[in-house]
Amino acid sequence: MPMSDLPAEVKPLLDRFVADIGGVVPLVALWAHGSLALGDYQAGRSDLDLVALVGTGLDPGQQEGLRAVHGRLATGHPLARTLHCTYVPRGAESDAAREHPTWAHGEWFERPVSPVSRRELSLGAAVLSGPPPAGLLPAVSDRELTGFVRSELEDYWLPVTADAKAELWLRDVWVDLGMLTFARATVTLRDGRLITKGEALDELLFLGAPVAVVEDIRGRRYGTALPEDPSGDWRARRALLAREFVRAGITGLPARHGSRSADLSPDDPAR
Secondary structure: OEHHHOOOOOHHHHHHHHHHHHOOOOEEEEEEEOHHHHOOOOOOOOOEEEEEEEOOOOOHHHHHHHHHHHHHHHHHOHHHHHEEEEEEEOOOOOOOOOOEEEEEOOEEEEEOOOHHHHHHHHHHOEEEEOOOOOOOOOOOOHHHHHHHHHHHHHHHHHHHOOHHHHHHHHOHHHHHHHHHHHHHHHHHHHHOOOOOHHHHHHHHHHOOOOHHHHHHHHHHHHOOOOOOOOOOHHHHHHHHHHHHHHHHHHHHHHHHHOOOHHHOOOOOOOO
16 A cells, blocks of 8 residues: 555654654655554554664664654644554564564554564555565464464463453453454454454454444444443443453363464474
């Protein structure tokens, strides 16, 4: 997808972002993945997930300059608050496990470009600057992709569904992300495909998720948010329904799709 095909509401922001970071680092390429590239972007609700390929490793001054760029944009443009970008130095892009400087959720830290992100980029990145990612980022095997997805479910999301974390699920963001992540992961493990959040809502109904919870998420993402229940009864019930559904789904996945350990032979280095 070229820059000209992006939603009109994000083009001015991305044009400015390309210019601003290009003044701080030698920008080789900038790509978008996630909902923006997959045609499911909802302004004000979706994140802008970007990966920048830069000509050199980032010294402290360049990192400070990039943080300043993100801070200025977030102050002056509401959509920039959901703009996330990982900066991959040229020469390090072939190391799939390497962590790279990243701005996300208003913070500066390091993380790798995940197998899911690399698969999304290979399927159809929005090219905001420079060449497309094909041949520049390591390919993702189906085994690597499903292993990563299982790990995210079992090592991160399953503990989050425990009783000790119940209060988290009173918040919209945890209900939305937990339910949609589970549905998308289920399709990847079952079919080897990546789907959008919009498709995940339909998958949730197919999987037997509580209809009221699914429609609650759909209303926030694609329509007018439903009025809040003054008593809080619905919010508490929704939290329990979502948390129990995701927990039961994750614990049932190994029986249907195999566990991570079952995929590895005793001599496999991934152990």
